[in-house]
Amino acid sequence: MNSAPVLEVQGLKTVFGTRDFAVHAVNDVSFSLREGELLGVVGESGSGKSVTMMSLLRLLPSPPARIESGRVMFEGQDLVRLDDASLREVRGRGIGFVFQDPMTSLNPVFTVGFQLMEPLRTHLGFDRKAARRRAAELLALVGIPSPEARLDDYPHQFSGGMRQRVMIAIALACNPKVLIADEPTTALDVTIQAQILELVKDLRHKLGMAVVWITHDLGVVAGIADRVMVMYGGQVVESAGVDALYENPTHPYTRALMATLPSLDGTRRDRLMTIAGQPPLLTAPPAACPFAPRCAHVHDRCRMANPPLIEVAPGHAAACWLAAPGEGVQNGV
Amino acid sequence: MARYALRRLLIAIPTLLAISFIIFALLDLAPSDPTANLPLTIPPEVREKIRLSLGLGEPFVVRYFKWLEQFMINEPLNVLEQWTGWTIGDSENRLRVLSWATRSPVTDLIVERLPQTLWVVGMSYVIAVLIAVPIGVISAYRQYSLFDQIGTFISMLGFSIPTFFTGLLLIVIFSVWLGWLPSIYDTTHVVRDWDSFVFQVKQMLMPTMVLALANASQISRFMRASMLDNLNQDYVRTARAKGLRERVVVLVHVLRNSLIPVVTVIALGVPTIFGGAIITEQIFRVNGIGQLLIIGIEGADIPLVQTLTFIFAILIVVFNLIADLIYGMLDPRIRYD
Numbered sequence: 001m002n003s004a005p006v007l008e009v010q011g012l013k014t015v016f017g018t019r020d021f022a023v024h025a026v027n028d029v030s031f032s033l034r035e036g037e038l039l040g041v042v043g044e045s046g047s048g049k050s051v052t053m054m055s056l057l058r059l060l061p062s063p064p065a066r067i068e069s070g071r072v073m074f075e076g077q078d079l080v081r082l083d084d085a086s087l088r089e090v091r092g093r094g095i096g097f098v099f100q101d102p103m104t105s106l107n108p109v110f111t112v113g114f115q116l117m118e119p120l121r122t123h124l125g126f127d128r129k130a131a132r133r134r135a136a137e138l139l140a141l142v143g144i145p146s147p148e149a150r151l152d153d154y155p156h157q158f159s160g161g162m163r164q165r166v167m168i169a170i171a172l173a174c175n176p177k178v179l180i181a182d183e184p185t186t187a188l189d190v191t192i193q194a195q196i197l198e199l200v201k202d203l204r205h206k207l208g209m210a211v212v213w214i215t216h217d218l219g220v221v222a223g224i225a226d227r228v229m230v231m232y233g234g235q236v237v238e239s240a241g242v243d244a245l246y247e248n249p250t251h252p253y254t255r256a257l258m259a260t261l262p263s264l265d266g267t268r269r270d271r272l273m274t275i276a277g278q279p280p281l282l283t284a285p286p287a288a289c290p291f292a293p294r295c296a297h298v299h300d301r302c303r304m305a306n307p308p309l310i311e312v313a314p315g316h317a318a319a320c321w322l323a324a325p326g327e328g329v330q331n332g333v
Numbered sequence: 334m335a336r337y338a339l340r341r342l343l344i345a346i347p348t349l350l351a352i353s354f355i356i357f358a359l360l361d362l363a364p365s366d367p368t369a370n371l372p373l374t375i376p377p378e379v380r381e382k383i384r385l386s387l388g389l390g391e392p393f394v395v396r397y398f399k400w401l402e403q404f405m406i407n408e409p410l411n412v413l414e415q416w417t418g419w420t421i422g423d424s425e426n427r428l429r430v431l432s433w434a435t436r437s438p439v440t441d442l443i444v445e446r447l448p449q450t451l452w453v454v455g456m457s458y459v460i461a462v463l464i465a466v467p468i469g470v471i472s473a474y475r476q477y478s479l480f481d482q483i484g485t486f487i488s489m490l491g492f493s494i495p496t497f498f499t500g501l502l503l504i505v506i507f508s509v510w511l512g513w514l515p516s517i518y519d520t521t522h523v524v525r526d527w528d529s530f531v532f533q534v535k536q537m538l539m540p541t542m543v544l545a546l547a548n549a550s551q552i553s554r555f556m557r558a559s560m561l562d563n564l565n566q567d568y569v570r571t572a573r574a575k576g577l578r579e580r581v582v583v584l585v586h587v588l589r590n591s592l593i594p595v596v597t598v599i600a601l602g603v604p605t606i607f608g609g610a611i612i613t614e615q616i617f618r619v620n621g622i623g624q625l626l627i628i629g630i631e632g633a634d635i636p637l638v639q640t641l642t643f644i645f646a647i648l649i650v651v652f653n654l655i656a657d658l659i660y661g662m663l664d665p666r667i668r669y670d
Contacts, residue, residue, distance in 0.1 A: 057574065059570055059573055059574055061565075084579075088576040088577070088578065089576065090576070091573065091574055091575065091576035092574060092575040092576030092577075093576055096574075097571075097574040099567060099570065099571060099574075101567060104566060104567040104568065105567045105568055105570075105571045106568055106571065107568040107571070107572065107586050107589075107590070108568070108590070108664075108665070108666060109589050109590055109593075109663065109664060109665060110586075110589070111665075118572075118575055118577060119575045119576060119577075122575070122576060122577060122578075122581075123576060154665040154666070156665070156666050167571070170571070170575060171574075
């Protein structure tokens with residue numbers, strides 16, 4: 001897992017809105033993705049997970065969204081500054097994207113085969129016959145029975161799980177180096193979710209691609225990720241290897257998230273744990289720690305300055321003043 | 334699909350019968366006198382005899398069924414005979430729907446008038462659709478741009494200003510002040526060579542543009558709204574994420590979806606072509622179907638008005654069906670079998 005980074009994001013800032021009113025949805029996010037790595041991105045709704053990933057490929061409607069600063073390095077090119085034609089070459093070919101809701105993410109008036117063949121013909125220059133053959137292979141790869149016949153079916157003739165498989169097949173069509181999956185199982189029921197997870201785990205080893213898996217389910221991340229990035233208020237608050245994170249969660253938000261997980265064998269509590277308060281409104285760039293209003297361990301410094309990511313162990317960083325060496329408290333709070 | 338169409342056509346029969354009865358009854362109940370336009374010197378007894386000779390002495394039900402027979406059986410048979418040259422039964426004495434004012438068969442009058450209406454009104458509709466679809470697409474794609482603002486402004490004008498006003502305005506500007514275009518449509522004009530063709534284009538220009546503006550305003554608004562609905566859909570983002578060109582995303586993925594409701598609007602507008610733009614035809618003196626209807630109403634020519642109105646009803650029913658069938662072809666989620 002020590003291979004070179006295939007995708008490197010530095011200081012990404014994305015803002016929605018006009019001069020008068022703005023939402024700072026992504027604040028100074030940096031991370032890198034190594035070849036073949038599976039990075040789990042967790043956080044509650046509105047924490048900036050999806051917006052960050054869509055910013056990478058400039059998929060957000062602009063206006064109102066705009067990328068204020070930052071670099072997204074992929075294959076030696078900065079995607080933020082790339083011209084449209086070259087960016088199209090990256091979309092679908094270098095980086096595949098799977099969206100959250102399979103019910104609406106496919107075009108209802110075109111056959112699944114047509115939609116699956118589009119990237120093949122656009123990026124790889126396949127002719128009709130070759131594209132069709134490859135499309136059938138892809139459907140077989142994602143586990144759709146009698147793929148040849150199903151190419152001529154329309155999306156409404158597929159179930160939700162099947163449609164998500166089709167979406168994955170589309171994303172994988174051109175053998176991308178990176179697959180970004182934006183909550184691909186959220187809209188599906190639990191058994192289908194497990195199937196999709198297994199499928200991606202399996203395909204990732206088969207095809208040797210790096211995966212970014214966005215979710216708000218810590219259980220899912222524990223099962224598949226190599227490394228986890230926790231996001232809150234549009235920034236990365238903790239980043240660690242999956243084992244390190246679960247053994248030693250450092251940021252109070254990560255800990256709180258883990259506390260909300262209902263435990264299977266522990267004592268049964270009357271109510272599910274929640275984190276009190278609301279996620280912050282990101283109408284201004286954060287001057288203080290965004291989690292401060294909800295944090296159980298908040299002190300003056302948190303309200304005065306936004307903590308940077310501080311390394312607590314090799315490959316494990318948290319954006320919390322409590323993790324700073326001077327504070328000296330890492331576990332005992 | 335064929336079975337569905339057949340079923341719909343069968344359902345259309347009772348619908349049309351009901352419509353025919355309502356039309357007939359309404360016109361019969363309306364106070365009108367076919368002899369009212371005759372000179373005052375004609376004495377009342379003669380007027381009464383004229384009325385009786387037109388069949389007005391018969392009871393309402395008898396008149397209704399006779400008209401129904403003439404319209405539903407005799408006229409189609411006659412059309413068939415004219416097309417094929419056959420003689421079916423006693424065609425000499427078969428009673429056709431006759432106009433009270435001219436004593437000639439109503440169908441012949443309509444056939445005479447139809448080409449003018451189809452040329453002027455039909456052409457204006459085709460132009461309207463050809464203009465409206467691209468305007469709607471661009472306006473939606475560049476929402477709130479200068480193009481969209483101008484398009485919205487012109488649509489609002491076309492929507493809100495009645496054709497009798499735009500028609501008169503154009504006549505005043507281009508016929509009276511500038512003298513470029515004729516204000517009266519000459520039906521007898523025959524296109525023989527380039528010059529006569531140019532004249533034909535010139536005389537069609539104003540009525541066509543007046544109607545095209547009104548229709549295009551409406552259709553382009555529908556197109557724009559439908560495009561806006563679809564541009565924000567998730568599948569558009571998927572298409573972009575696949576690395577497709579923006580042109581393909583908009584003109585293949587979005588347009589196909591957006592056309593579904595608009596095609597219905599366009600198809601339902603077609604009967605109005607045959608109905609003729611009554612007011613516009615009147616203003617530019619295009620002697621088409623619309624003008625025929627006005628003359629019929631003014632002269633209390635009940636059979637003419639009944640027949641024309643009923644033909645419009647048939648067209649509306651038929652194009653409703655066609656709209657539904659096209660809908661089914663464009664949208665795979667809709668299946669009629």
